[in-house]
Amino acid sequence: MSEELLSQKEVSLRDMQVAAVLRMLFLNQSVANQDFEDTYNQSEIYWKILVLDAQSTAIVSSVLRVNDLLKAGVTVHTLIRADRASLPDVPAVYFVEPTKENLDLIIKDLKDDKYAEFYINFTSTLERDLLEYFAENVSTTGKSERVKQVFDQYLDFVVTEPELFSLQLPNTYSLLNNPKSSEETIDTLCSTIAKGLFNVLMTTNSIPIIRAPKNGPAEMVAEKLGQLLRDYVMNTKTSSVSVLPNSDTLERSVLILLDRQIDFACMFCHSWIYQCMVFDIFKLSKNTITVQTIDKDTQLAQEKRYDLDPHDFFWSQNSHLPFPEAAENVENELTKYKEDAQEITRKTGVENIADLDPNSNADTVQIQEVVQRLPELTKRKAIIDTHVNIFSGLLEQLEDKKLDTFFEIEQDPNGTKMRASFHDILNDGKVNNLQDKMRSFIVLYLTSNVGLPKDFIQEVEEYFKKNEFDITVLKYIYKLREYMQLSSKTLQNKSLEDGTSNKASTENNLSLSSLYSLTEGRLPGTVGNLISGIKKLLPEKKTIPITNVVEAIMDPMNSSEKNLDTTDNYIYIDPKITRGSHTKKPKRQSYNKSVVFVIGGSNYLEYQNLQEWAHSQLHNWKKVMYGGTNLITPNEFLEEITALAAEN
Secondary structure: OHHHHHHHHHHHHHHHHHHHHHHHHOOOOOOOOOOHHHHHHHOOOOOEEEEEEEEHHHHHHHHHHHHHHHHHEEEEEEEOOOOOOOOOOOOEEEOOOOHHHHHHHHHHHHHHHOOEEEEEEEOOOOOHHHHHHHHHHHHHHOOOOHHHEEOOOOOOOOEOOOOOOEOOOHHHHHHHHHHOOOOOHHHHHHHHHHHHHHHHHHOOOOOOOOOOOOOHHHHHHHHHHHHHHHHHHHHOOOOOOOOOOOOOOOOOOOOEEEHHHHOOOOOOOOOOOOHHHHHHHEEEEEEEEEEEEEEOOOEEEEEEEEEOOOOOOOHHOOOOOEHHHHHHHHHHHHHHHHHHHHHHHHHHHHOOOOHHOOOOOOHHHHHHHHHHHHHHHHHHHHHHHHHHHHHHHHHHHHHHOOOOHHHHHOOOOOOOOOOHHHHHOOOOOOOOHHHHHHHHHHHHHOOOOOOOOOOHHHHHHHHHHHHHHHHHHHHHHHHHHHHHHHHOOOOOOOOOOOEEEOOOOOOOOOHHHHHHHHHHOOOOOHHHHHHHHOOOOOOOEEEHHHHHHHHHOOOHHHOOOOHHHHHOEEEEEEOOOOOOOOEEOOOOOOOOEEEEEEEEEEEHHHHHHHHHHHHHHOOOOEEEEEOOOOEEHHHHHHHHHHHHHHHH
């Protein structure tokens, strides 16, 4: 692989967003690169205050921490709607949404001499009428010389993983699929989505080919986005300097827009991947994990928050792995840390590493070397402790709700023992996992090739009614299955491992109840016992519908004819063609880079499957960025569809 390709591969979407945010914090001067330390070391520091709103706070907090802001010269960060003290000698960097309300607050700050200088940045494009409104009102203050900069930053999206982003538009599926939604509502929402994607493309420095299925929201968004990009291309052609001077200089990328119907069942699935489990079982939002536990003494619910630092080495190395492998790795990291700590205590003579003084003026070179290693070891220990605690919480939930059984059943929905196993789940005597039972039934109903017997469906419905669980959602699911059967095109799944299946194995596997008794409810220090119980329970390695579509478009030479027939019908828009027909017959061509976007909700399961496929292309690497209108948990999506079904 050439050095040029390698460097392209290593620059992630998160890197690009970090670079854009740092450039803004350094008053829109060019930064060294995406590396934090190089940027901080090579850029002159100007101390400043950072003024944010709710949306920009989400954007910044997902990629930077308070210490990162301090290194960039931000001494205070505050909300624009908060009661802020005047700092007339300090410059202020504003990073807010382009709304009239925010403009009025900035104008008021200018009138009140709240800050020395004003560097104003908007999360997305400031519309011309608002720009004129702002300019007119600033001029009337007589202090326009204090406004040093006004920039559109094209950053109105939240990045939570290296190649994962969200536009944070809730209930998109319901709004687009509710018969009561007006044409104006749908058109406005599709325009908002197109503008959000425009921001992503500006940040990634690309004008891609656009592909999307016909006759749905994806096509509407594709047309609107295509027009935005064509307008941009035409405007920059007449400009002496393009905002994207190097966009797609070597090769074109592709933007694949998809509607949620591409794979409805995956939104309800139980996954055995570490990251997916954390997102499903706990609350994972903006790189913060919120774990709800019950205090054993008071029996009261309490929350613990764990911050996932962007530099969390364990998360970056293990979030995509099956739960058993990640659990084994946390045990190995714990052992390695203990060995390193023992070596230090042996060299220094202290009984505990915590007794060492980082500010010590020790004379010996050996002790100085040990003291220099302390910050790195302390940070490592904190990260390991975080994940040990997360695994402990996951284990409790797995045992309490029997979640492993749902995963096993969903792995093989057409298996002969499937219905018998689900019958056992219904009769497990538990009512704290009714949502999980409903989700599993939906997955079975939508993915079973032969369909489920009517008597089995009736039995399941009676079970939920008896337990007073709302089954309104099933009316929608039954109709959706009919719609899927009427569809003339279906996608063909295939394995990620040389075309062979690697089904989940539970051979010689301990039950989670016996596993839990081994650990006595405590994971720290006994992670090894966890490994022995679940090591054999591994997910089947196979591509899912969204990955099959992406492969057919990005790598048609290695895709099945069935999948190619499906994607050949997708619309094809080239925004760089600004004259004549801009929509032409699709060409089967290979792409190395893509942005995949799902309208109606996204999830970590699809993200991980896409990354696994992309990284499996050893001889021809693929870079896949994945995003959606909103990153939504299975239970949240269940509630959204239930509400949609109830309303109609």
